[in-house]
Amino acid sequence: MQIVLILSLVAAALGSGLVAGIFFAFSTFIMTAFSRIPAEQGIAAMNSINVTIVRSPFMALFVPTAILCLVITVLAVINWRGGASALMLAGAALYVVASFLSTIIFNVPMNDALEKVSGNGPEAVALWSTYLEDWTWWNHVRTVASLLASVAFVRALMIV
Structure with a gap:
């Protein structure tokens, strides 16, 4: 059971770290670059990314990491290890709630709304x-x- 726990934590650390890096790129320069081009071009670029990302290896990282967090939650609870289990639960909650679910609840609906507009009219x-x-x-x-x-x-x- 110890090896399963260790491998799960390593994989979750790597998965959530890689996802953080991808999100960091968007936060620090991709969205800034998009803000500097005409709306029509920015919308087209972001819509292209939104279509591409769901068919990319990113999804093979993003979703399984969330599932792994649920496994880690179970492992933390069924074999409580004090501070280690508290950290495991904190990490899992941060990733599942503030990363995975916030994507579904906030970012994806905004992406869906963006997909419905094009051009550079006032609405767009x-x-x-x-x-x-x-x-x-x-x-x-x-x-x-x-x-x-x-x-x-x-x-x-x-x-x-």
Whole structure:
């Protein structure tokens, strides 16, 4: 059982850390770059990313990491290890709630709304402006949560 726990924590630390890195790129330069181009081009680029990402290896990282977090939650509870289990639960909660579920609840609906507009008319420009601000804010949340989850898993590994 110990080897399953260790492998799960290593995989979750790597998965949440890689996801944090991807989100970090969007928060720190991709969305900023998109804000500097005309709305029509930014919308087209983001819509292309949104179609591409669901068919990319990112999904083979993002979803399984969430599932692994649920496994870690069970392992933490059924074999309570004090501080290590608390860190495991914190990491799992951060990733599942603030990274995975916030994506589904906030970012995906914004992506769906963006998919319905094109061009550079007033409606598209207004939506794009709001999208850039709101989507990026929630992406910051996902970035920090994924990074903190990775740190919690690494810390749990150090004391398990």
